Amino acid sequence: MTPDAANPIKDPHDARPHVLIIGGGFGGLAVARELKAAPVRVTILDRTNHHLFQPLLYQVAMAGLSPADIAAPIRAVVRRQKNTSVYLAEVTGIDIDRKIVEVAPSGLRYTEIPYDHLVLAVGAETHWFGNESWADHALGLKTIDDALEVRRRVFTAFESAERERDTDRRRELMTFVVVGGGPTGVELAGALSEISRFVLARDFREIEPKLTRIILIEGLDRILGSFDGSLSEHARRKLEKLGVEVRTEARVTSIDARGVELGDERIEARTVLWAAGVRASPLTELLDVPKDRGGRLKVVEDLSFPGHPEVFAVGDMVYAEDARGRPLPGVAPVAMQQGKHVGRILAGGARQPFRYRDKGNMATIGRSAAIAEMGSLKLTGFPAWLAWLFVHLIFLIGFRNRAAVLLDWIWNYFTYGRGARLITQSPAERMRRGKSKPSDGESK
Amino acid sequence: MTPDAANPIKDPHDARPHVLIIGGGFGGLAVARELKAAPVRVTILDRTNHHLFQPLLYQVAMAGLSPADIAAPIRAVVRRQKNTSVYLAEVTGIDIDRKIVEVAPSGLRYTEIPYDHLVLAVGAETHWFGNESWADHALGLKTIDDALEVRRRVFTAFESAERERDTDRRRELMTFVVVGGGPTGVELAGALSEISRFVLARDFREIEPKLTRIILIEGLDRILGSFDGSLSEHARRKLEKLGVEVRTEARVTSIDARGVELGDERIEARTVLWAAGVRASPLTELLDVPKDRGGRLKVVEDLSFPGHPEVFAVGDMVYAEDARGRPLPGVAPVAMQQGKHVGRILAGGARQPFRYRDKGNMATIGRSAAIAEMGSLKLTGFPAWLAWLFVHLIFLIGFRNRAAVLLDWIWNYFTYGRGARLITQSPAERMRRGKSKPSDGESK
Numbered sequence: 001m002t003p004d005a006a007n008p009i010k011d012p013h014d015a016r017p018h019v020l021i022i023g024g025g026f027g028g029l030a031v032a033r034e035l036k037a038a039p040v041r042v043t044i045l046d047r048t049n050h051h052l053f054q055p056l057l058y059q060v061a062m063a064g065l066s067p068a069d070i071a072a073p074i075r076a077v078v079r080r081q082k083n084t085s086v087y088l089a090e091v092t093g094i095d096i097d098r099k100i101v102e103v104a105p106s107g108l109r110y111t112e113i114p115y116d117h118l119v120l121a122v123g124a125e126t127h128w129f130g131n132e133s134w135a136d137h138a139l140g141l142k143t144i145d146d147a148l149e150v151r152r153r154v155f156t157a158f159e160s161a162e163r164e165r166d167t168d169r170r171r172e173l174m175t176f177v178v179v180g181g182g183p184t185g186v187e188l189a190g191a192l193s194e195i196s197r198f199v200l201a202r203d204f205r206e207i208e209p210k211l212t213r214i215i216l217i218e219g220l221d222r223i224l225g226s227f228d229g230s231l232s233e234h235a236r237r238k239l240e241k242l243g244v245e246v247r248t249e250a251r252v253t254s255i256d257a258r259g260v261e262l263g264d265e266r267i268e269a270r271t272v273l274w275a276a277g278v279r280a281s282p283l284t285e286l287l288d289v290p291k292d293r294g295g296r297l298k299v300v301e302d303l304s305f306p307g308h309p310e311v312f313a314v315g316d317m318v319y320a321e322d323a324r325g326r327p328l329p330g331v332a333p334v335a336m337q338q339g340k341h342v343g344r345i346l347a348g349g350a351r352q353p354f355r356y357r358d359k360g361n362m363a364t365i366g367r368s369a370a371i372a373e374m375g376s377l378k379l380t381g382f383p384a385w386l387a388w389l390f391v392h393l394i395f396l397i398g399f400r401n402r403a404a405v406l407l408d409w410i411w412n413y414f415t416y417g418r419g420a421r422l423i424t425q426s427p428a429e430r431m432r433r434g435k436s437k438p439s440d441g442e443s444k
Numbered sequence: 445m446t447p448d449a450a451n452p453i454k455d456p457h458d459a460r461p462h463v464l465i466i467g468g469g470f471g472g473l474a475v476a477r478e479l480k481a482a483p484v485r486v487t488i489l490d491r492t493n494h495h496l497f498q499p500l501l502y503q504v505a506m507a508g509l510s511p512a513d514i515a516a517p518i519r520a521v522v523r524r525q526k527n528t529s530v531y532l533a534e535v536t537g538i539d540i541d542r543k544i545v546e547v548a549p550s551g552l553r554y555t556e557i558p559y560d561h562l563v564l565a566v567g568a569e570t571h572w573f574g575n576e577s578w579a580d581h582a583l584g585l586k587t588i589d590d591a592l593e594v595r596r597r598v599f600t601a602f603e604s605a606e607r608e609r610d611t612d613r614r615r616e617l618m619t620f621v622v623v624g625g626g627p628t629g630v631e632l633a634g635a636l637s638e639i640s641r642f643v644l645a646r647d648f649r650e651i652e653p654k655l656t657r658i659i660l661i662e663g664l665d666r667i668l669g670s671f672d673g674s675l676s677e678h679a680r681r682k683l684e685k686l687g688v689e690v691r692t693e694a695r696v697t698s699i700d701a702r703g704v705e706l707g708d709e710r711i712e713a714r715t716v717l718w719a720a721g722v723r724a725s726p727l728t729e730l731l732d733v734p735k736d737r738g739g740r741l742k743v744v745e746d747l748s749f750p751g752h753p754e755v756f757a758v759g760d761m762v763y764a765e766d767a768r769g770r771p772l773p774g775v776a777p778v779a780m781q782q783g784k785h786v787g788r789i790l791a792g793g794a795r796q797p798f799r800y801r802d803k804g805n806m807a808t809i810g811r812s813a814a815i816a817e818m819g820s821l822k823l824t825g826f827p828a829w830l831a832w833l834f835v836h837l838i839f840l841i842g843f844r845n846r847a848a849v850l851l852d853w854i855w856n857y858f859t860y861g862r863g864a865r866l867i868t869q870s871p872a873e874r875m876r877r878g879k880s881k882p883s884d885g886e887s888k
Contacts, residue, residue, distance in 0.1 A: 079646050087607055089607065
């Protein structure tokens with residue numbers, strides 16, 4: 001590969017410092033927004049063209065929302081911010097000493113992008129904890145494509161069960177294992193139960209979707225460990241009422257195409273959803289900085305790199321602690337506050353240590369069921385659910401500027417409908433039917 | 445392969461005649477609806493789980509709507525029709541003499557489904573007129589996956605142009621060729637122009653999306669040949685006002701990765717959309733029945749097969765003529781009327797010849813621009829566009845039962861926004877990043 005001489009990002013006539021932000025998620029956008037009026041040039045690099053509202057990704061997986069409902073083109077988000085450009089490209093190298101980021105947009109030539117200040121905000125990916133082969137059978141949930149694949153697999157399982165006469169095979173098809181009892185696992189398990197009981201129950205003739213078995217597996221002694229114990233307990237009872245089997249202190253020892261193993265016990269299940277953890281993006285491997293077990297960067301107090309005050313990292317790829325020394329969770333509010341903090345420094349503010357202001361924590365279990373914790377205030381049930389809905393809608397409408405999501409939700413709530421229940425083709429099928437050369441060896 | 449002994453579709457205790465419908469499109473669903481109260485058992489087989497509102501597929505390709513806005517699970521559509529079952533499966537064989545359809549749901553075992561009456565309603569696919577290799581470069585538009593691929597390619601072209609400094613390469617990236625001047629080609633060309641002029645113009649910094657070049661190529665001497673000449677002319681002027689170059693009596697002689705050739709002339713263009721024609725589904729190849737040039741079945745007057753009064757075909761896969769001997773177009777109203785006709789016969793009605801009642805014909809060019817022809821009434825401009833919107837919404841809401849599409853449209857109309865402007869991964873990328881074995885030979 002040869003570097004690209006014609007680099008549109010480098011403008012020798014522009015004397016303003018160049019702030020390069022890698023990642024257009026909550027953290028990266030918060031940095032850019034804070035720099036709106038600053039005398040700098042801002043470039044946002046991302047490998048997708050959209051900002052994703054990840055807290056609602058499970059709704060896309062469970063067919064309650066469409067991908068476009070929870071994503072907005074990054075260009076559209078920063079449209080009015082005249083000092084900011086957006087480039088769709090994947091980062092292939094970072095040279096902190098030369099202050100250069102290398103991207104390979106076309107694959108043939110690469111571009112070196114010089115920066116004065118660099119902000120890394122690329123987030124996290126599914127963590128398999130050393131069992132990478134499990135990724136062949138279990139499904140993670142970090143991108144829109146992940147969500148559509150989960151949706152495809154879940155709804156295809158019901159379709160296959162409808163055709164299946166063999167009782168054992170049918171039972172396998174209708175058993176869903178969710179690994180990980182954090183907010184995402186709880187949301188998935190709750191939504192799966194509601195779909196099979198209220199939505200699909202009306203549509204199938206041969207199978208009884210109500211007989212769906214959903215097993216939520218958590219390694220610790222309670223689900224939703226970041227919440228107060230009473231709220232964890234409430235969520236567990238609520239899930240069990242929805243028919244979900246909650247297994248705590250259970251550890252998955254093996255996953256294959258037909259099920260999972262928990263030590264000596266085997267659960268036959270064709271669909272396994274993995275919500276057991278995340279680790280920092282592989283981009284961190286390019287960096288010679290101390291990291292924690294999950295690959296998260298150990299930055300200094302103002303979120304800059306040790307010895308490199310011009311380089312910052314924010315969001316899920318960063319290890320940071322609260323005032324009491326507990327690690328901060330990988331959630332949107334942390335990323336947004338960190339982004340704002342870095343933006344202020346880059347806009348000329350003082351280099352203060354980052355402090356997280358915890359405004360609360362919430363998780364939803366299902367229709368009218370959620371838990372919320374704000375300081376000493378604890379909510380459960382319908383009030384918590386309304387609070388959850390309100391907070392998510394406010395944020396989402398801020399990004400998307402439209403009310404279609406609200407309408408979808410109201411509609412789903414009153415009709416128990418799932419408008420987005422489409423099964424689109426699997427990547428393999430798309431390849432087979434599509435433009436690529438057919439692989440003759442492929443089994444049918 | 446061995447046949448599946450446990451066939452859920454065969455029920456020896458059910459004495460009602462079994463009507464098997466292959467295809468859940470406009471035609472197939474119209475048959476099923478007509479049989480709602482009839483003393484028959486109905487099975488709808490489809491290889492996807494959704495009914496697709498094809499007339500609006502171009503809106504998904506052009507990011508005006510989400511896939512779920514124009515598709516509904518077939519199960520949900522026939523939910524209340526208790527005599528009807530739905531199976532997701534691909535047909536691998538039809539034995540008209542034994543009255544059996546063979547499907548291979550799992551690929552390992554196949555199922556033989558016996559029928560008393562069979563209705564084929566599988567529609568059409570993109571027709572390359574013998575130039576199958578063009579499918580490697582040009583994009584057809586018949587399925588949701590096609591639409592998402594068109595969307596991905598079009599919006600990625602603008603993203604690549606934004607990064608590109610080389611003037612020639614940038615011009616290639618911003619040149620779009622649409623082959624075929626029928627309603628779909630006109631809709632695509634018009635929407636492309638509007639997107640680049642009104643939507644993307646605000647979002648890009650380096651390129652001027654207004655400089656996009658869109659070329660619509662039609663082999664005949666006018667576009668929209670099924671309409672009155674004055675309406676064709678109106679549409680042409682309107683497209684030209686939108687900046688579309690309309691080339692009539694032009695024939696594509698070659699398509700490659702960098703452009704198209706029209707005889708001696710070459711047009712450099714990275715994106716070529718193919719709306720030049722359709723042919724009957726390959727399923728027709730399984731059938732020993734007279735066909736026309738496009739593979740469409742030549743059935744007898746009541747739409748049954750010659751010598752097989754228990755087998756019918758409806759919709760785009762059928763060649764039929766109007767009272768004046770002109771072939772009927774492949775549009776939803778024809779399929780729906782044919783489906784209704786066959787449904788009535790199967791419900792015990794008389795075997796009358798099918799007669800198409802032409803209620804009109806419309807095509808949209810863009811925002812507030814359309815043409816419509818109903819008998820001697822001809823509409824253009826805003827009234828035609830309102831009529832088009834009204835007719836499509838009525839039909840769509842009938843299937844989808846929700847107002848989100850209306851809201852999206854109103855929003856897009858007033859804001860010039862395109863909410864669904866997401867680029868999701870290409871099949872190849874999904875394979876590479878996804879669960880499949882990585883192919884080491886793949887270039888990056």
